[in-house]
Amino acid sequence: MNSTVPYSATVSAGINPLGRKGMVSTPHYLASQAGLDALRRGGTAVDAAIAASAVLSVVYPHMCGLGGDSFWLIYDAARGELKALNASGRAAASASPEFYAARGFKAVPARGYLAVNTVPGAVSGWDEAFRLSRESMGSPLSWAELLDAARGYAEDGFAVGHSLAHWLAVDTSGQGAGRGLHQFPPFVEAFCKENGRPYRVGETLRQPDLAQSLARLAQNGADEFYHGGIARAIADSMMLHSGLLTVGDLADHHADWAEPLRVPYRGLTACSAPPNSQGMAALEILNICNHMDLAALGEGGADYYQALVEATRLAFQDRDRWLTDPAHADIPLDRLLSPEYGQEQAARVSLEKSAGPLPPLSPGGDTVWLGVVDAAGNAVSMLQSIYHEFGSGMVAVGTGILLQNRGCAFSLDPTHVNRL
Known part of the structure; x- marks a missing residue:
């Protein structure tokens, strides 16, 4: 239409x-x-x-x-x-x-x-x-x-x-x-x-x-x-x-x-449901990418995808460490989604080699x-x-x-x- x-x-x-x-x-x-x-x-x-x-x-x-x-x-x-x-x-x-x-x-x-x-x-x-x-x-x-x-x-x-x-x-x-x-x-x-x-x-x-x-x-x-x-x-x-x-x-x-989670991203605000939703991981990926010059890497190139994979890896590590029912545990969302932490994580991204393996995703x-x-x-x-x-x-x-x-x-x- x-x-x-x-x-x-x-x-x-x-x-x-x-x-x-x-x-x-x-x-x-x-x-x-x-x-x-x-x-x-x-x-x-x-x-x-x-x-x-x-x-x-x-x-x-x-x-x-x-x-x-x-x-x-x-x-x-x-x-x-x-x-x-x-x-x-x-x-x-x-x-x-x-x-x-x-x-x-x-x-x-x-x-x-x-x-x-x-x-x-x-x-x-x-x-x-x-x-x-x-x-x-x-x-x-x-x-x-x-x-x-x-x-x-x-x-x-x-x-x-x-x-x-x-x-x-x-x-x-x-x-x-x-x-x-x-x-x-x-x-x-x-x-x-x-x-x-x-x-x-x-x-x-x-x-x-x-x-x-x-x-x-x-x-x-x-x-x-x-x-x-x-x-x-x-x-x-x-x-x-x-x-x-x-x-x-x-x-x-x-x-x-509940109050949505929010992170600034390149002039916009990205929002997600809070835990127990996994949305915190998606927002952390954006928070990391917000501190990388992705445009300079050229969309579709090897370095571009390497950067995205490494940002995802770091966010998933935090997800696996922290994500649970917030009624039963404290999750440091303010820190994980802060600009300062995003900058720290972005500095850990290497375009030369992977920081370590992730479990394989199921096919399909x-x-x-x-x-x-x-x-x-x-x-x-x-x-x-x-x-x-x-x-x-x-x-x-x-x-x-x-x-x-x-x-x-x-x-x-x-x-x-x-x-x-």
């Missing part, structure tokens, strides 16, 4: 449209369309983000969903305020290193019910953001309207895209660690055809249980997820498989508003980011994830909700900063 139209949507970094009344960017065209439709009906950027996020939970289930978390940055144009919203879940009350040690685990497993040791927070994020949209931004749309497109795609189906088809094939292949999702009947029932074959590109995937869950959320609000029938269904599935989450864990959950990779701006200038930047592709691989029986495995990032070492 081009600048002659009032609204624009994009699903690719290769597209750079201009919209006079609003813009939506997501990794799937159906989600972008749902967000755009919310704007056209008078909704706010927050409304559009919720509608798009809900659709992604249906059409992009390998990367996000009702069973995952989200981190928001929301700009309220009328008040001139930027807020962070942390909709990630805390650990289950019964989760502990001792729990896993007693079962012979030296690390939290990445798949299966024991990988589910944190409460899914995404729906609580939608709820808190929607309240802000109604109370501060004057949204005319209802909660149910924002979930309608997602429910429709879950019930009527949608054409499977390349990313979903790729990860379904990989994770049901049985080749490699964590690739055996074909062993879990609820997963196969939700994401494979009658003969057990995973869906392919262009085939229609319907998720009737997820459609019913979305319908119940639309009717009863977010309380349905944390205090109602969906909460009981999740807890019952966990109990049936000796899992950790309980109705009490779900009932105790709440999303949190994908996640969900979406962005929305409306005609009033309200804006949303949001990450939504179930951590690994398809999260834990566990689908709560009768709900169609795929549960995340974010808690496998916890350490079982009692001396580790990110200990469970």
Whole structure:
């Protein structure tokens, strides 16, 4: 779409449209369309983000969903305020290193019910953001309207895209660690055809249980997820498989508003959600780069990429040393994101040789980011994830909700900063 139209949507970094009344960017065209439709009906950027996020939970289930978390940055144009919203879940009350040690685990497993040791927070994020949209931004749309497109795609189906088809094939292949999702009947029932074959590109995937869950959320609000029938269904599935989450864990959950982290960067201000988000690492990378003459290195050259890699290495070392739940430890963010520290770190960057190895990243990779701006200038930047592709691989029986495995990032070492 081009600048002659009032609204624009994009699903690719290769597209750079201009919209006079609003813009939506997501990794799937159906989600972008749902967000755009919310704007056209008078909704706010927050409304559009919720509608798009809900659709992604249906059409992009390998990367996000009702069973995952989200981190928001929301700009309220009328008040001139930027807020962070942390909709990630805390650990289950019964989760502990001792729990896993007693079962012979030296690390939290990445798949299966024991990988589910944190409460899914995404729906609580939608709820808190929607309240802000109604109370501060004057949204005319209802909660149910924002979930309608997602429910429709879950019930009527949608054409499977390349990313979903790729990860379904990989994770049901049985080749490699964590690739055996074909062993879990609820997963196969939700994401494979009658003969057990995973869906392919262009085939229609319907998720009737997820459609019913979305319908119940639309009717009863977010309380349905944390205090109602969906909460009981999740807890019952966990109990049936000796899992950790309980109705009490779900009932105790709440999303949190927070002050965003900020660093100056070349005449602008870069912002991110604070810990437990990893945004501190992204900002430290920029803080280091802010004290290097990248332009002189020439974009695309070997020295340019060496500088970026070394800045990333230094920031990731600090992330691994400090990042944890700030309710349980002090994180020296003022120092880590200060201009003085950025200058110190930049001085450690060598273009001659690497300062040391980083653990290899897993091949492939994908996640969900979406962005929305409306005609009033309200804006949303949001990450939504179930951590690994398809999260834990566990689908709560009768709900169609795929549960995340974010808690496998916890350490079982009692001396580790990110200990469970």
